[in-house]
Amino acid sequence: MATIYQVSELAGVSVATVSRVLNNNAKVSDRTREKVEKAMQELGYRPNSIAQSLASNRTNSVGVLVAEIHGPFFGAMMSGIESEFRALGKHVIFTTGHSNEQREKEGIDFLISRNCDALIVHSEALSDAYLRKLSKGNTPIFLISRHISELADRCISLDNEHGGYIATKALIDQGHRDIAYISGPLFKSDANQRLEGHKRALAEYNIAFDQDLVYYGDFQETGGADGLKYFIDSKQHFTALACGNDEMASGAMKLAREHGFSLPDDLSIIGFDNVFFTSYLYPRLSTINNPVDDMGHMVARMVLKDVYQCKTKSIQRLFTPSYVPRDSLAPYATSSSARKASS
Amino acid sequence: MATIYQVSELAGVSVATVSRVLNNNAKVSDRTREKVEKAMQELGYRPNSIAQSLASNRTNSVGVLVAEIHGPFFGAMMSGIESEFRALGKHVIFTTGHSNEQREKEGIDFLISRNCDALIVHSEALSDAYLRKLSKGNTPIFLISRHISELADRCISLDNEHGGYIATKALIDQGHRDIAYISGPLFKSDANQRLEGHKRALAEYNIAFDQDLVYYGDFQETGGADGLKYFIDSKQHFTALACGNDEMASGAMKLAREHGFSLPDDLSIIGFDNVFFTSYLYPRLSTINNPVDDMGHMVARMVLKDVYQCKTKSIQRLFTPSYVPRDSLAPYATSSSARKASS
DNA sequence: TTGTAGGCGTTATCAG
DNA sequence: CTGATAACGCCTACAA
Numbered sequence: 196m197a198t199i200y201q202v203s204e205l206a207g208v209s210v211a212t213v214s215r216v217l218n219n220n221a222k223v224s225d226r227t228r229e230k231v232e233k234a235m236q237e238l239g240y241r242p243n244s245i246a247q248s249l250a251s252n253r254t255n256s257v258g259v260l261v262a263e264i265h266g267p268f269f270g271a272m273m274s275g276i277e278s279e280f281r282a283l284g285k286h287v288i289f290t291t292g293h294s295n296e297q298r299e300k301e302g303i304d305f306l307i308s309r310n311c312d313a314l315i316v317h318s319e320a321l322s323d324a325y326l327r328k329l330s331k332g333n334t335p336i337f338l339i340s341r342h343i344s345e346l347a348d349r350c351i352s353l354d355n356e357h358g359g360y361i362a363t364k365a366l367i368d369q370g371h372r373d374i375a376y377i378s379g380p381l382f383k384s385d386a387n388q389r390l391e392g393h394k395r396a397l398a399e400y401n402i403a404f405d406q407d408l409v410y411y412g413d414f415q416e417t418g419g420a421d422g423l424k425y426f427i428d429s430k431q432h433f434t435a436l437a438c439g440n441d442e443m444a445s446g447a448m449k450l451a452r453e454h455g456f457s458l459p460d461d462l463s464i465i466g467f468d469n470v471f472f473t474s475y476l477y478p479r480l481s482t483i484n485n486p487v488d489d490m491g492h493m494v495a496r497m498v499l500k501d502v503y504q505c506k507t508k509s510i511q512r513l514f515t516p517s518y519v520p521r522d523s524l525a526p527y528a529t530s531s532s533a534r535k536a537s538s
Numbered sequence: 539m540a541t542i543y544q545v546s547e548l549a550g551v552s553v554a555t556v557s558r559v560l561n562n563n564a565k566v567s568d569r570t571r572e573k574v575e576k577a578m579q580e581l582g583y584r585p586n587s588i589a590q591s592l593a594s595n596r597t598n599s600v601g602v603l604v605a606e607i608h609g610p611f612f613g614a615m616m617s618g619i620e621s622e623f624r625a626l627g628k629h630v631i632f633t634t635g636h637s638n639e640q641r642e643k644e645g646i647d648f649l650i651s652r653n654c655d656a657l658i659v660h661s662e663a664l665s666d667a668y669l670r671k672l673s674k675g676n677t678p679i680f681l682i683s684r685h686i687s688e689l690a691d692r693c694i695s696l697d698n699e700h701g702g703y704i705a706t707k708a709l710i711d712q713g714h715r716d717i718a719y720i721s722g723p724l725f726k727s728d729a730n731q732r733l734e735g736h737k738r739a740l741a742e743y744n745i746a747f748d749q750d751l752v753y754y755g756d757f758q759e760t761g762g763a764d765g766l767k768y769f770i771d772s773k774q775h776f777t778a779l780a781c782g783n784d785e786m787a788s789g790a791m792k793l794a795r796e797h798g799f800s801l802p803d804d805l806s807i808i809g810f811d812n813v814f815f816t817s818y819l820y821p822r823l824s825t826i827n828n829p830v831d832d833m834g835h836m837v838a839r840m841v842l843k844d845v846y847q848c849k850t851k852s853i854q855r856l857f858t859p860s861y862v863p864r865d866s867l868a869p870y871a872t873s874s875s876a877r878k879a880s881s
Numbered sequence: 882t883t884g885t886a887g888g889c890g891t892t893a894t895c896a897g
Numbered sequence: 898c899t900g901a902t903a904a905c906g907c908c909t910a911c912a913a
Binding site: 196241243244245246248249254256263264265266267270271273274277278281284286287288289290291305308309310333416445448449452471472475476477 | 539584585586587588589591592597599606607608609610613614616617620621624627629630631632633634648651652653676759788791792795814815818819820
């Protein structure tokens with residue numbers, strides 16, 4: 196591999212000059228520049244990014260911590276992040292925290308030890324206090340799907356409360372009043388807020404909130420099945436079901452079918468996230484769109500702007516979910532009651 | 539940040555000694571080691587990985603090129619790769635080629651420019667010749683889902699032909715003889731081999747291969763829908779459908795339902811890959827398991843062994859797909875013919 | 882077992 | 898506009 200020295204020699208200039216044309220951050224005469232470029236060409240010179248990093252104290256890499264690499268949710272997000280950075284010659288290092296406090300800490304340490312210029316973290320287990328402390332460090336931290344007021348300008352999140360609200364409202368608009376809710380685990384703020392939105396919608400329509408019509412699942416498919424089974428076994432009356440995310444909705448759909456429900460007539464179900472496979476389900480799942488890819492692009496732009504001083508168009512910190520009507524809701528009027536299962 | 543110099547000073551030893559205890563690759567007396575470790579502790583010393591890389595000419599990073607970051611298929615694979623490396627303190631840089639020759643080349647160049655110690659590439663558009671040339675370079679290249687004889691010990695792949703064979707055989711075992719096939723694009727060797735397997739199964743049971751019962755899709759959901767529509771429109775007779783992958787099977791299922799088919803009675807469908815959402819579908823899709831996560835772990839081990847001289851358990855280069863029976867096949871005896879759609 | 886010193890390939894600060 | 902020449906933080910012969 197050719198080095199900057201060989202280039203400088205061949206071009207008959209100093210290494211400093213070569214470095215200048217490389218980064219074109221200083222005046223270089225056209226003649227000199229040409230000589231240098233020609234020499235680089237001839238030698239097939241490629242700058243050594245490691246040496247550049249050592250000297251400039253910048254690695255052009257940003258670390259990203261997510262719960263899992265696979266899975267529809269993070270996939271879309273990572274994809275947006277990667278493409279945005281790649282276009283500007285920066286690379287991304289993904290690592291996983293598995294929604295576990297210890298492992299999230301390790302992941303972040305790992306990324307920091309890699310000298311990332313910035314970190315994007317989607318934490319599900321770390322405390323606000325820990326993240327605040329972290330942000331005092333040398334590596335800028337950006338938070339995704341999380342809001343910590345002291346770090347507001349480094350946070351990007353979804354209005355989950357509003358999402359929960361419009362989900363339940365969509366059900367109510369179809370005439371349903373007995374609405375069961377399968378929530379994600381409350382220690383996840385997303386789950387919490389979505390449930391709050393659900394309550395607000397109920398309140399707005401003077402429907403009493405019934406604690407017995409709430410089940411706390413795990414955001415997994417099984418959680419949805421378990422939840423619906425719980426409602427059925429406890430002989431609750433309900434004609435519609437709102438789920439904290441699409442996986443659970445899918446699990447609930449499957450269980451409903453096993454119990455002989457005809458969907459959506461016997462039970463209206465709405466999900467949350469609008470993960471890609473929702474349109475594969477039968478009936479196609481009505482859900483709430485969570486623009487994760489857009490959010491991925493946006494965090495990337497935030498760090499591009501804050502850390503790399505790129506000029507960027509406007510920054511958006513709060514994203515709004517929207518209702519995606521499909522085929523899993525039926526008006527209450529024409530729906531037979533879900534009571535059939537509890538008879 | 540504390541440097542090795544400050545540690546050496548505090549410990550009263552030379553930097554060389556500090557380096558030794560850091561890498562423990564040379565004899566250091568216990569007493570000295572303790573002193574050094576204590577000093578590191580006190581200073582909160584963290585080695586600068588960039589400096590280490592520059593001096594050692596090793597970045598502890600491996601580049602991975604996939605078609606897309608999102609999507610169930612690559613997600614599972616990347617997940618396996620990441621966890622394997624992360625456990626050994628190496629990081630992974632993912633980038634995308636979008637199944638496009640030019641972009642795959644750019645992606646690889648990008649990774650190489652990042653001084654990766656090795657590359658894992660899942661190429662869908664690069665020629666064998668190009669990959670062979672690439673492997674002559676300084677960066678070791680590992681190929682996934684691809685077999686090039688000259689590079690055999692750097693290749694890991696699935697026996698797609700066998701997969702295609704057992705898929706169609708599963709249909710035949712249910713009594714079907716008129717089997718339509720929706721293939722992926724033939725320029726992808728996976729698609730090609732799966733189709734070959736399909737033909738072999740037909741031949742084995744003396745079923746004539748009918749070119750009119752093959753449609754070439756794009757491995758996307760729409761391809762499956764288009765394919766089935768094509769068969770229906772052309773008034774072919776068939777009672778079963780094998781698809782080159784699960785996405786297309788899912789698209790076909792959806793279209794079948796729109797056309798009033800009752801699944802699986804009116805049409806048996808089998809997919810390929812056993813991507814996670816297949817069990818969400820209704821009916822749950824019978825398919826062929828493609829152990830991508832295992833393969834991800836395995837490539838990682840290959841580079842760990844070849845590039846980083848880690849001792850590893852046995853290496854497996856060829857993986858065998860297996861049949862995953864679920865609910866989308868019905869025996870022909872009890873099935874009404876798919877002709878109903880072409881009447 | 883431990884220390885000295887040169888090198889890894891760039892960037893950046895000063896002079897000129 | 899261009900050229901020396903220190904950093905950058907660590908590794909690794911070679912010596913001792």
